Amino acid sequence: MLGKQGWRLLTNPNTLVAHLFKARYYPNTSFAEAQLGSNPSYVWRSILAAQLAILQGSRIQIGGGQQTVIGSAPWLPDMDNGFITSTLPASINSATVDSLMVPNQRRWDFNVVDDIFNNRDQDLIRRIPLNSRLDKDIWFWLPDSKGLFTVRSYYRMLDTLHSPPSSGAWRKLWHLHVLAKVKNFLWRAMANVLPTADNLLQRRVEVQASCPICHTSTETVFHVLVTSPFAKACWISSVMGFNGSCVSFVHWLEDLFSRCNIDDCSLTAMVCWGLWLNMNNKVWNDVKWRVQNVLNSAGQNLFLWQQARKSVYVPPFSDSAAHGCVCWLKPSIGWFKCNVDAAIVCSRGLISFGAVIRSAGGDFIAAKSDILPGSFEAREAKAIGVREALS
Numbered sequence: 001m002l003g004k005q006g007w008r009l010l011t012n013p014n015t016l017v018a019h020l021f022k023a024r025y026y027p028n029t030s031f032a033e034a035q036l037g038s039n040p041s042y043v044w045r046s047i048l049a050a051q052l053a054i055l056q057g058s059r060i061q062i063g064g065g066q067q068t069v070i071g072s073a074p075w076l077p078d079m080d081n082g083f084i085t086s087t088l089p090a091s092i093n094s095a096t097v098d099s100l101m102v103p104n105q106r107r108w109d110f111n112v113v114d115d116i117f118n119n120r121d122q123d124l125i126r127r128i129p130l131n132s133r134l135d136k137d138i139w140f141w142l143p144d145s146k147g148l149f150t151v152r153s154y155y156r157m158l159d160t161l162h163s164p165p166s167s168g169a170w171r172k173l174w175h176l177h178v179l180a181k182v183k184n185f186l187w188r189a190m191a192n193v194l195p196t197a198d199n200l201l202q203r204r205v206e207v208q209a210s211c212p213i214c215h216t217s218t219e220t221v222f223h224v225l226v227t228s229p230f231a232k233a234c235w236i237s238s239v240m241g242f243n244g245s246c247v248s249f250v251h252w253l254e255d256l257f258s259r260c261n262i263d264d265c266s267l268t269a270m271v272c273w274g275l276w277l278n279m280n281n282k283v284w285n286d287v288k289w290r291v292q293n294v295l296n297s298a299g300q301n302l303f304l305w306q307q308a309r310k311s312v313y314v315p316p317f318s319d320s321a322a323h324g325c326v327c328w329l330k331p332s333i334g335w336f337k338c339n340v341d342a343a344i345v346c347s348r349g350l351i352s353f354g355a356v357i358r359s360a361g362g363d364f365i366a367a368k369s370d371i372l373p374g375s376f377e378a379r380e381a382k383a384i385g386v387r388e389a390l391s
């Protein structure tokens, strides 16, 4: 039912209830751009929780185009993302859609459209038929064939939003060339389970809702990592650039991953990680980095980690020995294999050893290395290595 309330606020802004909510929570914007704000009521918080799903399923059918703002409304006929993805100057972003039509005629001005939009947006705009009998821009509900909002289709939509996604950014995430902890962090950001103020408040933890850095907005994953003035400045200074037309962190990441190569996607993950550390540094140590600190440390850490990976690179495992080489063989299913080697430093009376354990699939499980005092023969040194590995 909260979904239905949200849909009404979006599509019937002239009702008494919509006026009340607008006056209290989003006096200068629309429901689509509304944020939690300070001291939100339980009802408003609940309605806003449905906002993303509502926006995901809502589209605007363009009539005269005067009521729809180019950069902040879902008016493109795309199932996944109804918002434009082109980076536009602010003046065009905030103009209404009728400015893309030939004056006094109900047809697109393709000279203008081709000039300012990227290929994806141009293509989608070409698919929008303009109807001279429809003057008002009207909202319709995408999951329903008649465009009408139903609670049933809303719940079906929630199911798809919350089921584990298997495409796009979600899949690409695991192929990034970054530390496992950064992948894990990014996954938690996408699943919106990071301990940001909005998530903590939802779990009834008493914290300040506002962002501790800019104090102008609620601290959400999207705000901290993308839309806050500091994050925005970082993205503008980076090679990835800034796309302000996305409605959520996942949308934003999907867009970025779809247009960047794997190295830039990996760098994106590191910058997100840096922005998150910066926010925590501010909260816990009252230390704030500058834009260049975040970008430099993201780039440097990525480079160092990738170099370190290259220097210990082991060729893919092969089950058969080729050209007389000795190749590593996987253990049987249900077993682990521990490989050990040792070195002797006679002059200093030391031995060193290294051990690595791998699974039947050839996956790394654990490793250990150390330097021990002792003057041993090679065979004994290896035996000590095995003992240490198993201890």
Ligand SMILES: [Zn+2]
Pocket: 211, 212, 213, 214, 215, 216, 217, 223, 228, 229
């Ligand atoms: Zn902020």
